[in-house]
Amino acid sequence: MRIDIEDLHVAYAGRTVVSGARLIAAEGEITGLVGPNGSGKSTLLRTVYRHLRPVAGRVLLAGGDIRELSPARSARHVAALPQERGGDFELTVREVVAMGRTPYKRAFAGDNATDRDVVARALTDVGMAEAAGRHFTALSGGERQRVLLARAFAQEPDVLVLDEPTNHLDVRHQVELLALLRAQRRTTLVSLHDLNAATSVCDRLHVLHSGTVVASGPPREVITPELMADVFGVRAAVVDHPLTGDPLIAFDHRAPAGRPAAPALEAGTAG
Template identity: 90%
Template sequence: MRIETENLTVAYAGRTVVSGAHLIAAEGEITGLVGPNGSGKSTLLRTVYRHLRPTAGRVLLAGTDIREMTPARSARHVAALPQERGGDFELTVREVVAMGRTPYKRAFAGDNAADRDLVDRALADVGMDGAAGRRFAALSGGERQRVLLARAFAQDPDVLVLDEPTNHLDVRHQVELLALLRAQRRTTLVSLHDLNAAASVCDRLHVLYEGTVVASGSPREVITAELMARVFGVRAAVVDHPLTGDPLIAFDHRTPAGDPVAT
């Protein structure tokens, strides 16, 4: 299922944070949202999964304004992993993941066999099936991250919206998570700080700078030495990855490029 933003503008506290953003995440694609800190990535994603209301523009799910759907209906289609992870739930890991089934239930309804199967599969996918009975509050940051991702998988959505899903994960679990997203081929809109990971896993990239989309296209089209200097303020060379052939950004950690300037 395709999701896109159409001239999306978001403002709060008297300040415009996202301005006129056009994004597309095509069906089955992984679409990356990258940009410097403070560029508006989290704000844009929060608007996509209805945590924030746009000042102007629309979020379209298969051509329908998501605001025209009931929250329960949109939650059956779109699952989110926010950057702010919530409090220390006094729940077990399995109970947290089972919360992903809420949009499909009537009030006070229990889990059925299909629900339990989806929860089991989600826990296995993120490598947390052996921790189902542990308290969520007792987990490490990386373990919590994987459990909350499993909750999003258990929701069985058409679209995943993930805000920095590799935060708190060690290198092995970062690689496993990104490989899992590729294998699932679910429409995914994801923000990533790691530009090399974004270049490797994403089919399409949108670059956000000071609330404005300044570049869109395939990673090879978007990731250039010029963009790295202009938007991120770093000197870099873009070469082919020796193992995968994907674009690989080699940063110059000794010489700054100067202040980034959007054009």
């Protein structure tokens, strides 16, 4: 399923955080949101998974306003991994992941064979099958992150919305997670701080700055030295990765470009 965000305006705590955002997450593609801290990435994602209601504009799922769906029906289509991970669950890992099956159940219904198979597969996908019987509270931060991602997979959604999914993961598990996302070819909208990870895994990038989408397109077209200076305030070169051929951003740590300027780039079209 495709996500279309049309002229989205979102306010949070009395302040406009996203202003006039237009972008697309195409079916089967990984679409990345990048930008400095405070640029509106998380707020935009919260609107997609219905944690926030927009002041104006719409989020469309396969052409229909997502807010017109019931919460249960919406949860069958869209699964989210937010930055706020929730409290400590007094549950086993398997029980936490099984929570992802809730949209498919009647109240108080137990797990059936399909549920158990889906949960087992999700745990295997994130490399946590052997921890299924452990308590969630006994896990490290990175292990918890993978379990919560498995819970999102267990929803069997058409769309994944992931806010900084590589947080707390070591390098190996970051690489494995990004490879898993690419292999699934599920419509995915993801925010990433690591720009090199974003250029490697994403089919399309949308760059946010001060709540506005200032550039959109394939990573090789979007990530330029000029954008790195204007939006992120750093001096950088963009070269080919020696192993993959993906765009690789090399930062000049000795001569930073200075503070980011106000948005000066023409907003990219999300077509």
